[in-house]
Amino acid sequence: xxxxxxxxxxxxxxxxxxxxxxxxxxxxxxxxxxxxxxxxxxxxxxxxxxxxxxxxxxxxxxxxxxxxxxxxxxxxxxxxxxxxxxxxxxxxxxxxxxxxxxxxxxxxxxxxxxxxxxxxxxxxxxxxxxxxxxxxxxxxxxxxxxxxxxxxxxxxxxxxxxxxxxxxxxxx
Amino acid sequence: xxxxxxxxxxxxxxxxxxxxxxxxxxxxxxxxxxxxxxxxxxxxxxxxxxxxxxxxxxxxxxxxxxxxxxxxxxxxxxxxxxxxxxxxxxxxxxxxxxxxxxxxxxxxxxxxxxxxxxxxxxxxxxxxxxxxxxxxxxxxxxxxxxxxxxxxxxxxxxxxxxxxxxxxxxxxxxxxxxxxxxxxxxxxxxxxxxxxxxxxxxxxxxxxxxxxxxxxxxxxxxxxxxxxxxxxxxxxxxxxxxxxxxxxxxxxxxxxxxxxxxxxxxxxxxxxxxxxxxxxxxxxxxxxxxxxxxxxxxxxxxxxxxxxxxxxxxxxxxxxxxxxxxxxxxxxxxxxxxxxxxxxxxxxxxxxxxxxxxxxxxxxxxxxxxxxxxxxxxxxxxxxxxxxxxxxxxxxxxxxxxxxxxxxxxxx
Numbered sequence: 001x002x003x004x005x006x007x008x009x010x011x012x013x014x015x016x017x018x019x020x021x022x023x024x025x026x027x028x029x030x031x032x033x034x035x036x037x038x039x040x041x042x043x044x045x046x047x048x049x050x051x052x053x054x055x056x057x058x059x060x061x062x063x064x065x066x067x068x069x070x071x072x073x074x075x076x077x078x079x080x081x082x083x084x085x086x087x088x089x090x091x092x093x094x095x096x097x098x099x100x101x102x103x104x105x106x107x108x109x110x111x112x113x114x115x116x117x118x119x120x121x122x123x124x125x126x127x128x129x130x131x132x133x134x135x136x137x138x139x140x141x142x143x144x145x146x147x148x149x150x151x152x153x154x155x156x157x158x159x160x161x162x163x164x165x166x167x168x169x170x171x172x
Numbered sequence: 173x174x175x176x177x178x179x180x181x182x183x184x185x186x187x188x189x190x191x192x193x194x195x196x197x198x199x200x201x202x203x204x205x206x207x208x209x210x211x212x213x214x215x216x217x218x219x220x221x222x223x224x225x226x227x228x229x230x231x232x233x234x235x236x237x238x239x240x241x242x243x244x245x246x247x248x249x250x251x252x253x254x255x256x257x258x259x260x261x262x263x264x265x266x267x268x269x270x271x272x273x274x275x276x277x278x279x280x281x282x283x284x285x286x287x288x289x290x291x292x293x294x295x296x297x298x299x300x301x302x303x304x305x306x307x308x309x310x311x312x313x314x315x316x317x318x319x320x321x322x323x324x325x326x327x328x329x330x331x332x333x334x335x336x337x338x339x340x341x342x343x344x345x346x347x348x349x350x351x352x353x354x355x356x357x358x359x360x361x362x363x364x365x366x367x368x369x370x371x372x373x374x375x376x377x378x379x380x381x382x383x384x385x386x387x388x389x390x391x392x393x394x395x396x397x398x399x400x401x402x403x404x405x406x407x408x409x410x411x412x413x414x415x416x417x418x419x420x421x422x423x424x425x426x427x428x429x430x431x432x433x434x435x436x437x438x439x440x441x442x443x444x445x446x447x448x449x450x451x452x453x454x455x456x457x458x459x460x461x462x463x464x465x466x467x468x469x470x471x472x473x474x475x476x477x478x479x480x481x482x483x484x485x486x487x488x489x490x491x492x493x494x495x496x497x498x499x500x501x502x503x504x505x506x507x508x509x510x511x512x513x514x515x516x517x518x519x520x521x522x523x524x525x526x527x528x529x530x531x532x533x534x535x536x537x538x539x540x541x542x543x544x545x546x547x548x549x550x551x552x553x554x555x556x557x558x559x560x561x562x563x564x565x566x567x568x569x570x571x572x573x574x575x576x577x578x579x580x581x582x583x584x
Contacts, residue, residue: 078212079212104546
């Protein structure tokens with residue numbers, strides 16, 4: 001269900017913001033994520049994944065974006081996915097999940113993975129409101145801020161890029 | 173505000189949740205001819221195979237928070253659209269908005285002996301209970317759609333002797349093309365299920381109980397026959413109320429899920445829905461589509477303007493541990509074959525195929541590896557061409573503007 005704008009502002013709900021331009025590809029996020037969730041540093045079990053595009057030297061951290069109209073929730077045939085009212089994170093109830101993978105094949109970010117042991121779906125739950133990945137990210141490619149300032153950050157970044165282009169074209 | 177919902181399935185319950193999420197006052201009444209609480213037919217294969225207990229079929233009970241009056245086990249006899257009333261056997265209900273989510277029913281082909289003891293179809297929880305109670309050692313599944321294949325695999329996991337009979341030249345004909353279908357067939361055969369394609373069932377043998385199935389080339393001995401040749405929308409009720417029905421047999425709705433009659437909405441399997449890939453109405457009888465439409469129908473009957481943009485086929489089948497995914501449509505279902513292009517790749521136990529038409533992704537079939545395929549599904553729905561994805565991933569600035577496409581790098 002769509003949350004109202006006022007509600008968000010009152011709750012000051014925080015969101016995880018990703019800035020691939022700042023990502024250096026160190027994969028510390030993968031380490032701390034797996035450490036926090038499983039107690040071992042095993043990047044393969046991490047819920048955040050850094051995708052590397054080697055030719056271009058680009059690194060993109062990909063994690064659940066907690067979609068407003070979440071396709072995973074729609075696709076789940078056993079209603080195991082619900083939004084946490086406090087953190088706004090989509091929570092997969094492991095006791096209900098049947099491991100059918102309907103959620104993984106509709107997730108537009110490919111952010112839902114299957115736990116190799118339990119064969120159940122798992123995704124980012126924002127660590128209950130204090131995500132470790134954002135806490136430990138050394139280059140501020142992952143930030144946990146409230147929605148309004150997240151928008152501002154993005155707007156500013158686009159503005160700066162456009163300004164640079166204008167300056168560049170002037171000097172030519 | 174009095175809202176009546178016909179049907180206790182995915183669509184009906186999604187509508188309930190959407191209505192209650194926006195409006196605390198509306199009075200919701202849900203009618204179903206089945207006497208069971210809300211259950212998920214998607215769990216049937218796991219229940220048939222014995223992997224989960226019966227309790228897991230039933231979904232989370234949220235009636236207290238939803239405040240829905242459920243009338244279960246009663247049939248709706250008539251919809252009186254003029255007086256806005258729904259007639260049941262012993263009562264009548266007035267409505268301000270009506271949502272028809274009556275779902276679908278199995279097709280029963282006209283085969284001699286189809287009424288014998290031991291012939292089942294697979295749609296409701298009662299069918300599953302009957303199959304499990306009947307016993308029998310040898311099972312023949314007629315039809316190899318996803319329901320037939322999943323049922324066959326589940327019963328095989330139970331240790332029964334299972335065979336599949338299919339009229340077309342391959343199994344899962346509406347989901348996979350010949351080659352991927354053959355790969356799936358190979359995995360199924362390895363696990364001890366017999367598959368007979370290109371065979372037409374002539375009659376079901378046996379005096380009172382099923383003893384075997386005669387096809388045009390052979391005789392297959394079996395104690396149980398499961399008919400899984402497809403589903404059709406249940407639209408009789410709507411038809412008798414003079415609600416417009418489409419050429420495919422489903423109820424016609426606009427993009428706000430309104431039918432041709434005022435204050436009557438429809439959603440789920442009983443509806444003809446727009447397919448974003450083919451660009452025309454199809455019968456898309458899958459769970460996510462029903463939930464999507466149910467939500468939209470629910471919101472629109474409260475006056476919230478939300479539109480259904482269309483959906484497409486998305487199916488994932490567990491083939492003895494290997495996952496087979498079909499997004500969009502196989503080549504046979506694409507009307508115009510000009511400009512079709514197929515990209516195939518196979519390595520180890522992984523196979524995938526992308527069908528392109530004029531650069532647009534029409535379908536993806538993948539076996540073994542399903543990670544990140546959702547990104548493909550999203551790109552498909554947005555009509556992003558494969559070439560464009562390649563271009564985006566080839567330039568650093570473009571990747572920064574749409575970083576989520578990064579996961580598709582192995583497909584381009």
